[in-house]
Amino acid sequence: MRDGPHVLGRRAIAVVVLVVAVACGDDGGAAGAPETGSVRLYTSVSEETVDAVVSAFESNNPGVQVEVFRAATGDLNARIASEERSGGIEADVIWASDPLSMQAWDEQGLLSHGWTPDGASEVADPFKSEAFWGTRLLYMVIVHRKGVEPVPSSWRDLAALEYRGLVEIPDPGFAGSALAMLGYLADEPSYGIDFYRDLKANGARQVASPDDIVTDVAEGRADAGITLEFSGRTAAEAGSPVEVVWPEPGAVSIYSPIGITASPSDEEAARSFVESVLSVEGQETIAATGWAPILPSVEGPPVPPDATIVNPDWAGLFSRQSDLLEEYRSIFEG
Secondary structure, eight states, X not given: OOSSSOOBTTTBSSOEEXXXXXXXXSTTSOTTXXXXXXXXXXXXXXXXXXXXHHHHHHXXXXXXXXXXEEOOHHHHHHHHHHHHHTTSOOOSEEEOSXXXXXXXXXXXXXXXXXXXXXXXXXXXXXXXXXXXXXXXEEEEEEEEETTOSSOOOBGGGGGSGGGTTOEEEEOTTTOHHHHHHHHHHHHOTTTSTHHHHHXXXXXXXXXXXXXXXXXXXXXXXXXXXXXXXXXXXXXXXXTOSEEEEOOBSOEEEEEEEEEEBSSOSSHHHHHHHHXXXXXXXXXXXXXXXXXXXXXXXXXXXXXOTTOOEEOOXXXXXXXXXXXXXXXXXXXXXX
């Protein structure tokens, strides 16, 4: 469904080839873009969002073929690592769900430097680097089943006795959003990695993705858990018996970055696609699928006025993510 399930291409198990446009003039196309070409996109972004963005690109830019491989972050990482061992990554563009994964690929020399897309100047500094740029914002929150008491109001409540054996958390080795969540809590003085030890001691269970948690809470297999606000909100709007809590000390904000690989097969077409995603039209398309766009000028889903939102120290986490994941695994998988 969203950022997590392993799906290849657009609503199919196989890589799907999409005929996509690249012409000049519209908000959705890059000026001077090629009339023909190809882009191979690797992404962990939700299927609905990828479909909508590529379709908008297609309607504005006929002539470029886009090959889409979509998978959960862990599976995407495995694919990239396998290709590197076999002679080189085949992607032209990578659109990830979190910056930690993107930074790891950048440190391996897999991303291009020295080019800045149109629209990047509108992206706030905390949400971009020299090699990749945020496209949307994700929020990690608490989801709980309607009627469950007490209603959790903080991350700490998930380790309380009232929720013993009734909480689920997503796997940070599978979902990039869960890895970013781990990074934030590990750095938060009142939580730290010991919070995950407390969760484990209280009977919390690990599942694969944030979406799995929403399903399990809705169907009564858990009372509460850590998930994406998008997943909880869309389930509630569809009638599922779940509610979203924007907890204290804050919902964890994660940006979803996009970048071009170091040796794209068609650099001009790849650049055109990235600029399309960062254009006003591209951002409006992202917002229409339920996510918060990265451009402040584009309106996204409402955030409660009393909600607190916190941002991880991405620079500090980039060099520690492998150690954090190893420590987490010693707790939940050791």
